[in-house]
Amino acid sequence: MLVKGYRFSLPIFYWFHYIPIFLLTSYKALFFDWQIQNFYFNELEDFGRYVMVLATSFIEAFIYLLIIRLIVYLCQKVVKKS
Numbered sequence: 305m306l307v308k309g310y311r312f313s314l315p316i317f318y319w320f321h322y323i324p325i326f327l328l329t330s331y332k333a334l335f336f337d338w339q340i341q342n343f344y345f346n347e348l349e350d351f352g353r354y355v356m357v358l359a360t361s362f363i364e365a366f367i368y369l370l371i372i373r374l375i376v377y378l379c380q381k382v383v384k385k386s
Contacts (some may be wrong), residue, residue, distance in 0.1 A: 314369070314373065318369055318372075318373060321369065321372070322365060322366070322369050325365045325368050325369060326361060326362060326365040329361045329364050329365045329368070330357070330358055330361035330362075330365075333357050333360065333361045333364075334354075334357055334361075338353070338357050340353070340354070340357065
């Protein structure tokens with residue numbers, strides 16, 4: 305997968321799956337991990353907290369997507385060999 309000249313790209317199929325994964329991870333992070341409902345939105349620090357939680361959820365969802373793609377790639381290799 306990581307060779308010189310190889311261009312990494314995700315098919316559109318995976319990007320359609322990214323949106324629900326991102327929504328679920330951000331919902332979990334906002335309401336269960338950070339318990340954001342206990343904070344207010346009247347200071348710049350609170351806005352920064354929301355941005356940080358959403359940014360980490362964005363990265364986490366992308367990592368999940370890459371793991372799913374790796375599993376699909378490995379399954380395709382196993383099926384192709386047999």
